[in-house]
Amino acid sequence: MEKLIGQTRLVLTQGDITQADTEAIVNAANSRLVGGGGVDGAIHRAGGPEIMAECRKIGSCPTGEAVITTAGRLKAKKVIHTVGPIYRGRPEDPRLLASAYSNSMDLAAKHGLRTVAFPSLSTGAYGYPLDAAAKVALQALKQGIEKNSDKFDEVRFVLFGKDAFEAYAEALGRI
Secondary structure: OEEEEOOEEEEEEEOOHHHOOOOEEEEEOOOOOOOOOHHHHHHHHHHOHHHHHHHHHHOOOOOOOEEEEEOOOOOOOEEEEEOOOOOOOOOHHHHHHHHHHHHHHHHHHHOOOOEEEEOOOOOOOOOOOHHHHHHHHHHHHHHHHHHOOOOOOEEEEEEOOHHHHHHHHHHHOOO
């Protein structure tokens, strides 16, 4: 499923983000950049020790911010690590989630990465409800594409599981 925003394709797929053939993939990292479970663990396992070595040099990443490293053995050239909020139903949760997406987009644009794959940030162990997260994510990426209208060819969501894909497909129809 896809939607054209300006000249950029915003695409929804279901699968394994470590297999994405984009120039960059986005990692749902923790603030200490130490690897973990879910998307984070999968990216570190598939990409190899080079990613962790660069993460150690960077040290940390605050919630809503983003940093960039090599992609090691992955198909992508770079991994953008961003930290989404742990969902607690606070008013700042949507702002922090949107910031994680927009800062990732800005970093990709700054590094000339024209194709980027995102997971659904904060919806796994961090507990953000899928429907609410999809709405925030797609709106943030739409704004990021419009802000950098000539910098992206494709922005892709690689979603894990049918529930995530359906939530994002429904939200995409509303933006």
